[in-house]
Amino acid sequence: MSTVTTPGSVTASRGPSKPRFGGTLYRGREGMWSWVAHRITGVLTFFFLFAHVLDTALVRVSPESYDTVIATYKNPFVNLMEIGLVGAVLFHALNGLRVIAVDFWSKGPRLQRQMLWIIVAVWAVVMIPGAFFMFKHSFEVVFGSK
């Protein structure tokens, strides 16, 4: 029971017809998919954190070994994965705040769907310039101006 957001086993019907469980939570649709995305982004972040603590621990070995491993993070391909990681963490953070609002705010359960689209919009507004600045250097490397 430590997750609040267990989806129902019944998926709401699609299309223009009204969902069978209209108004209730986590029966397919946005509520369930945000729950799925929350799990996936959480697991991804967990495994990255494991690797990240190990790579940072190299500062205790030698400056050279740390700098060698950190150099792999500066590769354009890994740089793309970093953007994916930031996107995953940002979604997890925003959706986590939404889950808290659903749990503790009296209007939260009723507005859960609207809140999802709000956090998706915030995510996009942050990620577009964020991805630009994160990939700027790699772009210059790949396309030759550096």
Next chain:
Amino acid sequence: MTNLLEAPRSPQRRTRGRTNTELYAWLFMRVSGVLLVVLVLGHLFIMNILDGGVQRINFGFVAGRWASPFWQVWDLLMLWLAQIHGTNGLRTIINDYTRKDQTRFWLKMALYTASALVIALGTLVIFTFDPNIH
């Protein structure tokens, strides 16, 4: 004669011997989650976006940051909260998807071992960092 049947809606016996661990775990996810929004998003912004992002990170950069107790405390808090938050998340996922008791037990043991190692290693590195290691 004593009543052998309890009155309807009397407190259930199964609550005896049970703890509130799951409640505290649930609450911890929310409290640590709010703190991590600030700690982790701040960390990601500084490390990946601000001032050249990941391209400027090297040993000297880390040494400069950990010269300040503020960032040491920031990173230590982030490490502990994120690792415990993630461990509890994975514990939930293991509980949800494993079918055999044995599988569940060993997956959780692997999880707890890995988490304890990460927390111990990370804490050790933050506390024993030496900028003049060479």
